[in-house]
Amino acid sequence: MTDSNKIVYIDWYTLISFMTDAFVGCGVPREEAEICADVLAEADRRGIDSHGCNRFKPIYIDRFDNGTLLPRTDIEILRETPTTLVMDAHDGMGMVASYRMMEKLIEKAKAFGMAGGAIRNSTHYGIAGYWSNMAAKEGLIGLTGTNAR
Numbered sequence: 001m002t003d004s005n006k007i008v009y010i011d012w013y014t015l016i017s018f019m020t021d022a023f024v025g026c027g028v029p030r031e032e033a034e035i036c037a038d039v040l041a042e043a044d045r046r047g048i049d050s051h052g053c054n055r056f057k058p059i060y061i062d063r064f065d066n067g068t069l070l071p072r073t074d075i076e077i078l079r080e081t082p083t084t085l086v087m088d089a090h091d092g093m094g095m096v097a098s099y100r101m102m103e104k105l106i107e108k109a110k111a112f113g114m115a116g117g118a119i120r121n122s123t124h125y126g127i128a129g130y131w132s133n134m135a136a137k138e139g140l141i142g143l144t145g146t147n148a149r
Helices: 012-025 030-045 053-066 094-112 128-136
Strands: 076-080 084-088 116-120
Touching (some): 084 094, 094 128
Parallel strands (some): 084 116
Antiparallel strands (some): 076 084
């Protein structure tokens, strides 16, 4: 095995810290960078390699560089009712938009029994299970899907 093919093992804290710092270095606000790093690391923890840290450079860093992904996620609420929410993420971080959406929908579901939402102009949001798990931690059922790549 050549040095370039050597497998390197690091702990979760180091991986999350590295990705967080790299996201911040690209202009992502720290709190949002921490969300993104956690979503990617959670995919790896669950063995979903297709959506973990191996997506870090080609999906995030390269897209920042070519302008198809914006490091700042400016969320605009387009429509809202007591049980629904439609947001526009304006090509910002899909993981950040999804996190903010789930926070709001969990609140609405607790108050009214159920809630639903949609995000326009979003981007890759990591593993779908992360968002359903946010609901499950609050004693709720969460269904999620995306058409973003």
